[in-house]
Amino acid sequence: MTSGGLLHERGWIEGSSEWYTPPHVFDALAIAFDLDPAAPPGGVPWIPARKHYALADNGLARPWHGRVWLNPPYGRETSRWLRRLVEHGDGIALVFARSDTAWFHELAPTATGLCFVAGRLRFVPGDGRPDASTAGAPSLLMAYGSACANALANSDLGLYMPGPDTEPSAEHQSAACSLASPCVCAGHLTCCPAHTQV
Numbered sequence: 001m002t003s004g005g006l007l008h009e010r011g012w013i014e015g016s017s018e019w020y021t022p023p024h025v026f027d028a029l030a031i032a033f034d035l036d037p038a039a040p041p042g043g044v045p046w047i048p049a050r051k052h053y054a055l056a057d058n059g060l061a062r063p064w065h066g067r068v069w070l071n072p073p074y075g076r077e078t079s080r081w082l083r084r085l086v087e088h089g090d091g092i093a094l095v096f097a098r099s100d101t102a103w104f105h106e107l108a109p110t111a112t113g114l115c116f117v118a119g120r121l122r123f124v125p126g127d128g129r130p131d132a133s134t135a136g137a138p139s140l141l142m143a144y145g146s147a148c149a150n151a152l153a154n155s156d157l158g159l160y161m162p163g164p165d166t167e168p169s170a171e172h173q174s175a176a177c178s179l180a181s182p183c184v185c186a187g188h189l190t191c192c193p194a195h196t197q198v
């Protein structure tokens, strides 16, 4: 089995994190970020973040500010970066939807909202090659804070679910949920008075 997808995921596990989030993800999120704390030197040009940290800065050791975009180095490192985002409380993380891992069971329930990405993302290689590579696993976006959760809910990237401890916001109950088509509560019936009557 030598598909690009499998090699892609193995590349991360073996230590290469130089695969970048495709631009259409940011078009769909329609939200700007203050910080990308895990970035290549110079940042990724299409990522709408005002500031970035690269490996030489060690983004985990630096202060985080504002709204954070996080596509962390994968493998064993993922959970350390995610815990930092949980602590920070404002941002979106893009990770593999690995529901068989310890970090998923520990951290997915802490999110304000989750979006299970439809299909497979094609990540952009950092070595300048023009071809993107299909990820070897499905992707998950985890949002912290209501602005980021709303960005996931209103994107067309996949299945949105509010975090288990998230109270439905007034906005979610009325403007977003009652008339939106397709409904942003994605069948989560108890979150939406309009839909409990369906």
Ligand SMILES: C[S@@+](CC[C@H](N)C(=O)[O-])C[C@H]1O[C@@H](n2cnc3c(N)ncnc32)[C@H](O)[C@@H]1O
Binding pocket: 017, 018, 019, 020, 021, 036, 037, 038, 039, 040, 041, 044, 047, 053, 054, 055, 056, 057, 058, 059, 060, 070, 071, 072, 073, 074
């Ligand atoms: C999966 S890529 C994501 C890049 C970009 N943020 C994105 O969304 O496309 C992870 C990036 O984190 C960088 N990185 C690895 N360790 C880091 C560290 N300790 N501090 C900051 N950046 C780091 C890697 O060099 C790589 O560019």
